[in-house]
Amino acid sequence: GGRRVIFHSGSCGKQSREEALEKALDTMARAVKACDEAGFEDCILCPETMGKVNQLGTLDEVLALCEVDPRITPCIDFGHLYARSCGVQFADATAAADYAALLDTLATRLGDDRAVHFHAHFSRIAYTKGGEKCHLTFADTAFGPPHAPLLALLKERHLAPTIICESAGTQAEDAAALVQGYAAL
Template sequence: MRFGPAGYPAIGSKSDPEGSLKYTRGLGLDCLEVEFVRGARISEDRARQIGKCAKDLDIRLSCHAPYFISFNSDSPETVDKSVAWVVDTAKAAHWLGAYIIVIHAASYGKHPETALPNVISGLTRCKEQLDDLGIHDVTLGVETMGKKGQFGTLKEIAGVMKEVDGVRPVLDVAHVHARGVGCLKTKKDMQDLIDEFFPLAGPTAHFHISCIKYGEKGEISHLPLSEKEPDLQMLADILNDSDMDCNFVCESPLIEKDAVVFRDMFPRYRRS
């Protein structure tokens, strides 16, 4: 199991990915999600430099694609741009040596019935372009979403997987909790979620962890783990003895501090 932050932890006034990676490793963390949420604007040379640093430190990288992606848009231009944003992120991930990109695939909008076929169509186009580029080492990770108006339940993602090779779910536990208006109340609730997720996850189960503020429509904002919405100690207790390869990316407001907090919820990983 690996634990780490969503984004480069701030260690000074200047952007210093290598310094952030070294700081992350010094905390005993060993994964990091590079946040391309405003666009994958990085050169191949720079990406390869950062990727080498991460590899040398034994930090597993993943990437988050731009928030603007919307395969269910009424605008063909937006759909075309969505394909380009995914492909650009996957190219950057390939250069970095990152194994997965995380995608917010769509909103339901006025046409929820078209969301699944449109996501399938959009990701099929992405996969075809990546195949043409010879990029076969980056998984397209579709994230479980926290708002009821967004595409992204495990059942929906499983539907995409039936039609598009190279797609896996990314389980944002807090999003599931928020979408279900606080549904992860007991250890059984959490176990049922893991039992649904693991058969879909592939060789590495990619998680986003945080706590969350929610309302009747689902997600409002991410919160520190101390808020216990949901109580992630339940997740750690369930997975402590698991032999599944898991990657836990912390998206709380305390990205690296709460990654350490979560790691230390596992007796087998807790530092003395």
């Protein structure tokens, strides 16, 4: 009964980002066609933003893949984007503005229900200069991103993404913290 398929977009390997993205766009179109031919027209494909710098998976790259077909919905992994930026994007001091800018980009680029009901992953993530090192728990506060500013914006803007908590070992507890934080707004 599952309808959403979350996947990584690939890596660059020895090719340029542009070449890797062109390959991924072609593969995306072929995947949509294969799903349709197999009777899975209601399947929602969700390319994920990635945490390592050498992987395809910037917000722009994921949104380019979403433009292949209106059924393709982004999986925004906020921890991955935080790690990819080495803690610059969604840092405590700028998190609210950064989240707002990302949500604005979704609305502008997608312009439809996918910007309201996107898929998301959330956890704190440690990083190195290459991006993501490892997922953490909400109790590990040395790294981000913070969740409270995101929850406030989701409520304020009446957005309803599916959010999967990917904390390391405390997924249920940290998911409950997300639910409680949202309910308290």
